[in-house]
Amino acid sequence: MYQYDQYDHLIVRERIAQYRDQVRRRLADELTEAEFVPLRLQNGLYMQRHAYMLRIAVPYGLLASKQMRMFAHIARKYDRGYGHFTTRQNIQFNWVELEQTPDILTDLASVEMHAIQTSGNCIRNTTSDPYAGVAADEIIDPRPYAEVLRQWSTFHPEFIALPRKFKVAINGAVEDRAAIAIHDIGLTVVRNEAGEIGFKFMAGGGMGRTPIIGSVIRDFLPWQHLLTYTEAVMRVYNQHGRRDNKYKARIKILLKALGVEEFTRQVEAEWVDLKDGPETLTIEEMQRVIDYFQPPAYKQLDDSDVVAAQAGNKAFANWVNRNVKPHKQPGYAAVVLSLKKTGVPPGDATAEQMDFMADLADRYSFGELRVTHEQNVVLADVEQSQLFALWQEAKAHGLATPNIGLLTDMICCPGGDFCSLANAKSLPIAAAISERFDNLDFQHDIGEIELNISGCINACGHHHVGSIGVLGVDKDGSEWYQVSIGGAQGNNAAIGKIIGPSFSALQMPEVIDRLLKVYLRERFEDESFADCAQRLGVAPFKEFVYATPIAEKGGRLVGEDEYV
Amino acid sequence: MNMSKNLIIKGREVVEDDWQVLRLAEPVDGAPVHDPATVSVPAGKFIVPLSLWLVQREVLSARTAAGEIAVWIASDERPETLKDLLDQFPLIAVDFPKFTDGRGYSIAYNLRTRLGWTGELRAVGDVLRDQLFSMQRVGFDAYSVRSDRDVHDALKGLSDFSETYQASVDQKVPLFRRHARPLPAEVNNDGAGI
Ligand code: HEM
Ligand code: SF4
Numbered sequence: 001m002y003q004y005d006q007y008d009h010l011i012v013r014e015r016i017a018q019y020r021d022q023v024r025r026r027l028a029d030e031l032t033e034a035e036f037v038p039l040r041l042q043n044g045l046y047m048q049r050h051a052y053m054l055r056i057a058v059p060y061g062l063l064a065s066k067q068m069r070m071f072a073h074i075a076r077k078y079d080r081g082y083g084h085f086t087t088r089q090n091i092q093f094n095w096v097e098l099e100q101t102p103d104i105l106t107d108l109a110s111v112e113m114h115a116i117q118t119s120g121n122c123i124r125n126t127t128s129d130p131y132a133g134v135a136a137d138e139i140i141d142p143r144p145y146a147e148v149l150r151q152w153s154t155f156h157p158e159f160i161a162l163p164r165k166f167k168v169a170i171n172g173a174v175e176d177r178a179a180i181a182i183h184d185i186g187l188t189v190v191r192n193e194a195g196e197i198g199f200k201f202m203a204g205g206g207m208g209r210t211p212i213i214g215s216v217i218r219d220f221l222p223w224q225h226l227l228t229y230t231e232a233v234m235r236v237y238n239q240h241g242r243r244d245n246k247y248k249a250r251i252k253i254l255l256k257a258l259g260v261e262e263f264t265r266q267v268e269a270e271w272v273d274l275k276d277g278p279e280t281l282t283i284e285e286m287q288r289v290i291d292y293f294q295p296p297a298y299k300q301l302d303d304s305d306v307v308a309a310q311a312g313n314k315a316f317a318n319w320v321n322r323n324v325k326p327h328k329q330p331g332y333a334a335v336v337l338s339l340k341k342t343g344v345p346p347g348d349a350t351a352e353q354m355d356f357m358a359d360l361a362d363r364y365s366f367g368e369l370r371v372t373h374e375q376n377v378v379l380a381d382v383e384q385s386q387l388f389a390l391w392q393e394a395k396a397h398g399l400a401t402p403n404i405g406l407l408t409d410m411i412c413c414p415g416g417d418f419c420s421l422a423n424a425k426s427l428p429i430a431a432a433i434s435e436r437f438d439n440l441d442f443q444h445d446i447g448e449i450e451l452n453i454s455g456c457i458n459a460c461g462h463h464h465v466g467s468i469g470v471l472g473v474d475k476d477g478s479e480w481y482q483v484s485i486g487g488a489q490g491n492n493a494a495i496g497k498i499i500g501p502s503f504s505a506l507q508m509p510e511v512i513d514r515l516l517k518v519y520l521r522e523r524f525e526d527e528s529f530a531d532c533a534q535r536l537g538v539a540p541f542k543e544f545v546y547a548t549p550i551a552e553k554g555g556r557l558v559g560e561d562e563y564v
Numbered sequence: 565m566n567m568s569k570n571l572i573i574k575g576r577e578v579v580e581d582d583w584q585v586l587r588l589a590e591p592v593d594g595a596p597v598h599d600p601a602t603v604s605v606p607a608g609k610f611i612v613p614l615s616l617w618l619v620q621r622e623v624l625s626a627r628t629a630a631g632e633i634a635v636w637i638a639s640d641e642r643p644e645t646l647k648d649l650l651d652q653f654p655l656i657a658v659d660f661p662k663f664t665d666g667r668g669y670s671i672a673y674n675l676r677t678r679l680g681w682t683g684e685l686r687a688v689g690d691v692l693r694d695q696l697f698s699m700q701r702v703g704f705d706a707y708s709v710r711s712d713r714d715v716h717d718a719l720k721g722l723s724d725f726s727e728t729y730q731a732s733v734d735q736k737v738p739l740f741r742r743h744a745r746p747l748p749a750e751v752n753n754d755g756a757g758i
Pocket of ligand 1: 092183207
């Protein structure tokens with residue numbers, strides 16, 4: 001993975017000094033809170049419902065074991081013993097003190113980490129495929145390009161106060177596992193007919209209040225021009241993006257208002273002066289960065305049938321089927337450690353689990369881990385012969401729930417329990433649904449399904465692109481939940497459609513149950529929920545869900561009031 | 565009109581300055597904005613709104629020629645408007661109505677790189693210490709720090725960083741072209757190509 005050189009170290013060190021002084025000036029009242037807000041946000045520090053929350057950058061989701069151990073240390077020393085992995089492949093700590101944040105950054109810098117641009121109206125952490133470098137369908141490893149973008153965008157002087165946040169995702173494989181269509185810029189590495197590498201360049205995707213799938217603005221951009229072309233897009237956006245209305249400030253609104261053709265024309269006009277300029281990437285520079293991402297020292301192995309070797313062990317077989325992913329190197333596999341155990345907020349991990357995951361990485365996977373945007377952690381390079389041992393250990397630490405891609409592998413934002421923007425709680429809904437559908441045989445029968453829950457329209461929980469999306473809404477001061485179906489991320493990204501009036505929290509598990517019943521009744525063999533919902537449309541689901549009143553069972557939701 | 569001298573940052577020093585910024589008052593409760601066509605520019609050295617200068621350029625021509633009139637560009641205006649007029653001004657200012665409005669950075673960049681402005685480029689408006697480093701990078705060389713803030717303190721903002729990754733106006737060459745950045749010895753580098 002990438003390692004800091006003297007320049008990266010210097011910039012991060014100087015950043016800490018700058019930020020430490022900003023905190024000092026805020027505490028001394030030399031900065032007003034209004035002046036401090038954009039400064040702290042550009043350092044990932046939010047004010048949440050109860051406390052400050054610090055979001056730490058995990059560039060394109062890639063972590064070294066010592067970095068994971070540092071998270072455990074931060075959780076213990078500065079927080080309440082856990083952290084939350086997010087859909088942006090980052091980690092958040094929910095209970096930090098402002099005064100201590102400069103020290104946290106100092107600790108982070110000792111393992112080449114920081115919180116730069118994890119929030120605020122600037123270019124955010126670039127996200128990517130958690131299986132980068134190991135996926136069998138990979139065209140080219142996207143991480144070096146993400147790293148080049150990381151460096152270029154870090155403290156870019158012209159783009160520190162954009163109209164709104166700006167998110168870039170990059171995918172290097174046939175299958176899009178980076179959800180590029182719902183990012184401000186979405187890049188896919190492609191080869192042209194001559195075999196040269198370039199990018200299919202999308203812009204103007206995003207979720208939030210106005211969910212929009214991005215548009216292709218260039219079919220093939222040679223890799224050398226990655227930075228100059230991105231700069232052209234950023235300059236058009238910085239100058240013309242709306243600033244009068246925060247809800248209309250994202251690049252997707254500009255692109256829609258101008259139309260793809262006009263937007264592209266403006267970008268190309270801006271690019272004329274930048275093309276072939278000094279930011280044009282050189283072979284030497286690209287090769288230098290690529291060299292950091294060389295495959296680890298794999299052994300020469302053959303693929304083996306690990307399930308057959310443990311014949312009769314159904315639990316292990318389930319886990320292999322769900323949580324173990326194919327690998328391009330024979331004899332190896334990628335393993336997903338599930339952070340979706342029933343009863344635990346999706347994406348949460350304790351300090352003890354973080355230390356343990358770091359340990360597993362050292363012993364089984366060349367000391368590296370990845371954070372997925374579904375809020376799990378991946379060990380990408382495990383020898384197949386070690387899978388059984390690894391499984392037993394992971395199980396003992398609550399990290400081997402065999403549910404990856406299934407109903408309980410849901411995405412969920414922190415919602416009303418933490419977030420001051422929430423309209424409704426989301427974690428208790430997630431908990432209640434997990435509890436209700438805990439039965440793994442049933443989940444396996446349902447098959448792949450994405451249940452995504454957000455506590456408000458900001459869509460941090462990706463509800464728009466869930467096969468089933470749940471959105472917390474406020475109705476006359478009480479919390480309700482709007483349900484959509486048919487959303488999808490990936491190559492066939494789509495925004496889900498709302499099925500009808502919203503539900504109370506206590507009705508939600510039954511609503512999900514009814515949606516699943518329609519699917520089970522209507523599906524073709526091997527048809528996923530997503531495909532079935534696409535084929536049938538909303539009508540049959542809507543009809544069945546609303547046909548008879550839904551009792552508010554139980555009186556109290558599982559997990560309610562637990563997360564204060 | 566207050567004619568006392570202001571303290572501003574020029575280059576990397578705090579200096580006295582006798583320019584005043586003329587602003588057409590914002591509309592309040594339906595009262596009309598001052599009309600750029602009729603407002604009269606008081607005697608003295610004034611940085612006037614670009615819109616005012618454009619409509620009054622005849623009226624102001626003698627004073628402009630005498631070097632006592634400059635213009636400021638609002639964040640929603642295009643610097644290209646000044647394309648063939650640049651040599652008329654002793655300085656050009658760019659307004660930051662709020663420090664969170666980043667359009668001025670792109671305006672400055674375009675003035676320097678596209679339009680070739682080499683004279684003084686001054687940031688005015690909501691200009692604060694923590695923005696100065698970026699402002700200097702996109703081509704500003706003078707800063708009128710918000711009057712309730714200590715200009716000497718703000719000066720420190722210009723030295724927050726000693727290295728930067730990307731190219732801009734102050735540094736035309738990105739880090740990767742400026743310095744050899746050899747891989748640490750432990751990185752295995754005998755692998756794949758582009
Ligand atoms: C302090 C808690 C948080 C706050 C205040 C917050 C705030 C926001 C806001 C205001 C938006 C809407 C932006 C827009 O559409 O212009 C948003 C979107 C988003 N946030 Fe958060 N968020 C928080 C936590 C999280 C967490 C925990 C995650 C990941 C689990 C996350 C990931 C996202 C994503 C993926 C989006 C959608 C981006 C898009 O529209 O493309 N946020 N957030
Ligand atoms: S979706 Fe809303 S409630 Fe959930 S984290 Fe984002 S801003 Fe908060």
